[in-house]
Amino acid sequence: MVKITFPDGSVKEFESGINGLEIAKSISPKLAKEVLSISVDGEIWDLTRPIDKDAEIKLFTWEDEEGKHAFWHSSAHLMAEALQQLYPDTKFGIGPAIENGFYYDVDPGEGVVLTDKDLVVVEKKMLELARERQEFCRINVSKQQALDHFSSLQENYKVELINDLEDGKITYYRQGTFTDLCRGPHLPDTSYIKAIKLTSLAGAYWRGNEHNKMLTRIYGITFPKQKMLDEWLVLMEEAKQRDHRKIGKEMELFAFSQEVGAGLPLWLPKGAMLRDRLEAFLRKVQKQYGYQQVITPHIGNVNLYKTSGHFQKYGKDSFQVITTPQEGEEFMLKPMNCPHHCEIYKTKPRSYKDLPVRFAEFGTVYRYEQSGELHGLTRVRGFTQDDAHLFCTPDQLKEEFMKVIDIIFIIFKALDFKDFTAQVSLRDPKDKEKYIGTDENWEKAERAIIEAAAEKGLKTTVELGEAAFYGPKLDFMVKDAIGRKWQLGTIQVDYNLPERFKLEYTGADNQKHRPVMIHRAPFGSMERFVAVLIEHTGGKFPLWLAPDQAVILTVSEKSNEYARKLSELLNNSDIRTALDDRNEKIGRKIRDNELKKIPYLLVVGENEAKENRVSVRRQGQGDMGAMRVEEFIELIKKEVDGQLKSIYNE
Incomplete structure (x- = not known):
């Protein structure tokens, strides 16, 4: 028993x-x-x-991530079996479950190019195989058996993976006519899979190396009920309408240029205005919490990042080292702000009475991403972090950590992110070689995060192996308006960089001590945060944040002069106002500007000009009738003041 x-x-x-x-x-x-x-x-x-x-x-x-993972992992194998039967020359790379569904990287064979039309055929075959109730069988094999089997099938990608595995820990999974190298877990059989949608095709270099062959990546998602797939398809249509790339273009917020370079966003005037408002908002909050603003260069001597450990950890993934006319002198585009802030800390002696010290910077950093992984503002090569580094005594650590959580709460409240959890990211005790620093310091740092999160009443999950290489962290996972999860905001505890940079303060005992360092970025990066904010709001930003709070629409050329004077008056009254005096019908102007998600549309014709009035339309509410200009100014200022007072608890 x-x-x-x-x-x-x-x-x-x-x-x-x-x-x-x-x-x-x-x-x-x-x-x-x-x-x-x-x-x-x-x-x-x-x-x-x-x-x-x-x-x-x-x-x-199904309600658990672990349940969905097994379901989607099994679905990847089912898709592979269907591909093998439809395209017998297919060779297989990897096929994992992902956050929403699964993918498989495949080489479909010489001269075969899969298209969206082919995906429909594969879906049909998958459903046919699923109904056969094929069992997923787990089989333990030796490394040599695995090599012999996949070599005989000329599955070179699998052979390469097996060569990296440890003998005695290798398993197959077999269902129907398909056998795959896999750890599992899987469903008992294929009949659990009732609804299938293969969503897209993409190119993916084998093992993420651009020097390797480009494989075809097939994405898909499956469900235990057809109704669930139908609901998901409706959600995906909504997500398509909220795509930040689409809305960003319509609202003239940002653009990309191949001449400038892939993954390097250009912030247009309205986007820069939006971003400036976000930065001003966070600066005000940070000032209340005792932060000091600093500015650091966009490059740094390569030795700076060798000291921090970033060069050894990320050097191959960063941009190429920049050489100068001075022989032996090497710089890097800045991949992180923290080494620069450590050097600022060292500019003068510090006493325990000076701590905590809190340096904040909207610092732009650069990291190389492969072109196939770039995606709008969410995956770029140059981005600005709302970065800050706090230097404190060990006794101050938990209190400072909790204050950072308070700042994140303020941000989420201001931007209507109501549904969020916090992920405690710890190191994997089985893989300590990935991390720097002593066990003692890691244990202290992890304990501080867990206790602070508990005292703040945060709903948390624990993830082993997700810590930064220098310390554990707390990552905030936010659900947007249509239920998608995003990682926004991170707080990290670091005993290691102070050691590597030999940071010191003089304690009450008149001895030298190492400070503890907290890394934090509530937005994460301005680019990614704006992308998530666009998709969360559908571009309908709160009035205090909207790049244009109002737009004046002229009925005819006869009201253009009044409209221009009105625009000047409103802008001088700190109401961000655009003017649409195109020679178009008023219906067209209303439709075009509603697409730009501008909160207030002010229609002016000859009657409004004579009476010094505006006809007001509110985004999502329709016609509010005519009012005096002074009334409108009072209306909009009252709404903005109410929003800001609520945010700052004034």
């Missing part, structure tokens, strides 16, 4: 060899239908894998 401990602490005895599916059946038939995977002593397993020793378990359904 084996003792099985459940998440609530209860313990039941079962015969040795019981599996997760049988345990679920013993609890209820409903659970047995819904369960998708199981964790056994913290490791995710197939439901059909026998348990032959005492263990702690947790059962996962």
Whole structure:
């Protein structure tokens, strides 16, 4: 017999060899239908894998990330089987589950180019195979067996992966006619998969190396019910309408130019205005919390990043080192702001009475991303971090960390991000070589984050292996208006950079001590944050933030002069106002400017000019009627003041 401990602490005895599916059946038939995977002593397993020793378990359904992962991982294998049957010369790379669905990187064979039309055929084949109720069978093999098998099939990509694996820890998964190299876990069989949509095709270099062959990446998503797929398709249509690239173009916020370079955004006047408002907002909040603004160069001596460890960790992923006419002198485009802030800290002696010191900078950094991975503002090569670095005593650490959480709360409230969780990202104790610093310092840093998050009442999850190489962190995961998750805002505790840069302060005992460093970026990067904000709001920004708060639309040329004077008056009254005096019909002007998501549309004709009035339309509310100009100024200022007072709790 084996003792099985459940998440609530209860313990039941079962015969040795019981599996997760049988345990679920013993609890209820409903659970047995819904369960998708199981964790056994913290490791995710197939439901059909026998348990032959005492263990702690947790059962996962579609509502759990672990359940979806097994579902989508199995779906990737199902797609691979369909491809193998339809295109027998296909060679396979990797096919993981991702946050929303799965993909498989494949080489479809000489002369075969897959198109969107082909995806429909593959979907049909997948459904056909799913209905066959093929079991996913886990098979342990030796490294040599795996090499022999995949070599005989000329699966060169799999052979390359096997060569990197450790003997004794290699498994296959087989369903129907398809066998794959895989750790799992998987569903019991293919019949769980009821609804399928292959969403897109892309190119992907093998192993992410642009010197390797370009494979075809096929993305897809599956569900246990057709209704769930139908709902997801509606959501995706909504997401398409909210795409920040589409809205950014319509609202004239940003652009890209191949002449400037891929992944290097150009902020247009209205986008720069939006970004300036966000920066001004955060500057005001930071001033209330005692931050000092600093500015650092866009480049730094390569030795600076060798001292910090960034060169060794990210050098190959950063931009090429810049050489100067001075022999032996090398610089890098700045990939991080923190080494520069460490040097600012060192510009004068520090006492414990001076701490905490809080340096803030909207610092632009540069990191090389492969062209295939660039995506609008969310994945770029040059971006501005709302960066700050706090230097404090160990006793001040938790309080300072909690104050940073307060700043993030203010930002989320201001921009209507109501649904968020926090991810505690710790190092993986099994892979300590990835990290720098002592175990003692890591344990202190991790404990400070966990305690601060608990005291702030944050809903948290813990992720091992997601820490930065120099310290643990707290990442904020936000759900937008249509339920998608984004990582926004991060706080990191660092005992290591102060050690590497030999930072000091004189303590009350008159001895030298190392400060603790906190890295924080509530927005993360201005580019990515603006992208998420656009998609969250659909471009309908709160009035205090909108690049244009109002636009004046002329009915005819006869009211142009009045419109120009009105525009000047409103702008001088700190109401950001655009003017549309094109020779177009008023209906066309209203439609065009509603597309630009401008909150207030002011229609002026001859009657309004005579009476010094405006006809007001509110975005999303329609016609508000005519009012005196002074009334409109009072209306808009009252709305903005109300929003800002709510944000700052004034």
